[in-house]
Amino acid sequence: MSGHDHESRIKELLDGMTVEEKLGQLQQLAWAWDTGPGGGDTAAAEAAARKGLLGSVLNVVGAEASNALQRIAVEESRLGIPLVFGLDVIHGYHTTFPIPLAQAAAFDPAVTERDAEVSAREARSNGIHWTFSPMMDVTREPRWGRIAESLGEDPYLTTRYAVAKVRGYQGADLAAPDRLAACAKHFVAYGGAEGGRDYNTVDVSEQRLRNLYLPPFQAAVDAGAATVMAAFNTISGIPAHANPHTLTGILKEAWDFDGVVVSDWTGVQELIPHGNAADEAEAARRAVTAGVDMEMVSTTFADHGRDLLASGALSADRLDDAVARVLRLKLRLGLFERPYAEESAAVTGPTAETRAAAREAAGRCMVLLKNSGGLLPLDGPGLRSLAVIGPFADSGDLLGTWSLPGAPEAVPVLHGLRKALPEADITHAAGVPAEGFDTSGIPAAVTAAEAADAVVLVVGEPAAISGEAAVRSDLGLPGAQEQLIDAVAATGTPCVVVVVGGRPLTIGGWADQVPAILLAWHPGIEAGPAVADVLTGAVVPGGKLPVTFPRAVGQVPLYYNHERTGRPYDPAAPEVKYVSKYLDLADGPEFAFGYGLSYTAFAVGEPSLSRERVGAEELRAGATVEVTVPVRNTGDRAGDEVVQLYVQDPAASIAQPVRRLRGFCRVRLAAGEEREVRFTLGADDVGYWTNDPAGVFTVEPGEIHLHTGTSSRTRARRTLLIT
Helix, strand or coil: CCHHHHHHHHHHHHHCCCHHHHHHHCEEEECCCCCCCCCHHHHHHHHHHHCCCCCEEECCCCHHHHHHHHHHHHHHCCCCCCCEEEECCCCCCCCCCCCHHHHHHCCCHHHHHHHHHHHHHHHHHCCCCEECCCECCCCCCCCCHHHHHCCCCCHHHHHHHHHHHHHHHHCCCCCCCCCCECEEEEECCHHHCHHHCCCCCECCCHHHHHHHHCHHHHHHHHCCCCEEEECCCEECCEEHHHCHHHHHHHHHHHCCCCCEEECCCCCCHHHCCCCCCCCHHHHHHHHHHHCCCEEECCCHHHHHHHHHHHHCCCCHHHHHHHHHHHHHHHHHCCCCCCCCCCHHHCCCCCCHHHHHHHHHHHHHHCEEEEEHHHCCCCCCCCCCEEEEECCCCCCCCCCCCCCCCCCCCCCCHHHHHHHHCCCCEEEEECCCCCCCCCCCCHHHHHHHHHCCCEEEEEEECCHHHCCCCCCCCCCCCCCCHHHHHHHHHCCCCCEEEEEECCCCCCCCCCHHHCCEEEECCCCCCCHHHHHHHHHHCCCCCCCCCCCCECCCHHHCCCCCCCECCCCCCCCCCCCCCCCCCCCCCCCCCCECCCCCECCCCEEECCCEECCCEECHHHHHCCCCEEEEEEEEECCCCCEEEEEEEEEECCCCCCCCECCEEEEEEEEEECCCCEEEEEEEECHHHHCEECCCCCCCEECCCEEEEEEEECCCCCCEEEEEEEC
16 A cells, blocks of 8 residues: 555544544553463453554564454454554564674674564564664663663664664565564663663753764654654653654654654653653643654543543644554554464574574674683684683573563573583583672682683673663672682683673773683573684674773763863873873773774774865765775784774864764675775764754864774874865
8 A cells, every 4th residue: 555545544544533532543552461362451452442442552472362352453343443563572572682782782783684674574473563672772871771772872873773773673565574663762862861770860952962862763764763662751851751842843843754653651641750740631731742642551641632632732633643643554564454463374483594693693792802812712722621600601591681571591601612612521610699699609610610721701790680770880790700700710720701791891800810801792592602603713703892881880971972171181192181080090991982802903094085175065965075994804814893983073163072983884804805994974974963952953164083993992094174
């Protein structure tokens, strides 16, 4: 059905609907995970569907359950409008890929696109039409548990991934039997929650809102994202669910978004505890007039919509607009023609192909933080024995936050290493639990380490302490894990520490004690084989950090693209530091944004420009400048390098960050191979948004410094003059 036909059909439906049926289309109710049709708290959804007073349901699991509820809506309600079924398919349905933050570390958007394609096929076959993903909240806050669900601290990296994931979920046709409607969330600035405390206040200037938080959302909308979810936080005092400036002024008017804005779970009702609404009727009025189209779980629209309409507090046009958006989503998904899932075709679990995809993705996401003396890879003929130690060595708790109920556990690292190194004598000792301070197992771990040629020590965070509402004030390893590292390192046996988790951790207390550190994140269903691939050299690590690792939690927030300060200032210094320091810490982070090592070495040459000066008006009219950067593998084995391009505006009307990522390219080079990497700079890369609430983008005359290299610690190599 064409877009024109959709609009005709929408008008026809609207003309035949009662006010209650219209309000019903704006209602999304939750389904119990562990009950089928007619059981538990599902009765409310069934009754509403039967009366035509329900638009959507979330958390229905399985084709049989979704079809049973869909039949009620299609075959028993007056108008037969199908339901749209939603689910938080974040990084996998059956086949769990690495967490989103890990995927960002690949610096390869194809990783997240593949995850979305697999997830969409598995979920749609099971009756799901709509995923509440991707989350594109830029965040500089490692204490915030949802950093695991984010793509890190950089808006450009997040933008590239947002576009890829929307494309992976939706493809070219939302009605296809292997595609899902994407949801760009959380709109907007949720990643700036004060103190990292979830759901908390965000006080943000207009220029920071537009330069830092909004770009990934605009890119997702431009890529065709079908839906957008409002955020839990306030934005400079106004809750995002009741914010007409963001939801309507920017999203719907400036960006011409014609899809659905859905609330987060009870987000409309929560305008009352926010102190923005006195009661549910006022909460409904504020949210729907600000631009929320569908209410998740709470029922203020349905309960108070008729009275709001009668009093004039809600206009008939705004109600029809919201309903039209919901109907448009259902038409684009093809639900009127094919409302039911084909139960015989439902995907019931991971396949060899999807496991291979998850394993490859996990290997590309891992970041080598340290490798003194070339301990890694563990592929030498002298490796006769290996001790695999730590609370996560033989654990399946490696899927990470937002893994779905019923998803298979991860393959443990111990299993992966035993399969990868069949000739080695591999022993195991947990040493300490993942949380808590029981150290009784440390002596056995020390004995195992002393008897081995090398140690793989797997430490980190349980999945339960990252993700939503999982805020930490301490970013160190939980429990007695650091004591375990101290004891094993003291044996003198060469030791590689594998760190699993969902956020940046402070590892400075023990990093100097071990020769090698591999950051594996929460790597998903194929965790063990993927870790083994990297440790043994079957996969050469090429990931980079998408977020800064602080030395201590007291440095937070700490991020590479900070604004400059007036002092300290030394014009004679070769690399001027425009940021104040701590008295009790070394300057800067433990590991910088964009950092990551390899088993080989690379040399990045001087960049060249297609032109060294360009007019500001030319750029605004669409002119571009090409930057060409040579990169060579100077080592003795093939490997991947991520060439990165940063820009800096040293003198602007609004002080600009010390540098901004504006290009990256992950390339694979054979030993000795050289290649040129090309980037294109345009107005978006050298200009910025001002503080004008109407939205003013400017490109100012002056110098732009270009930095190229393999991390955010690169130095200026070329200058582009804007006239």
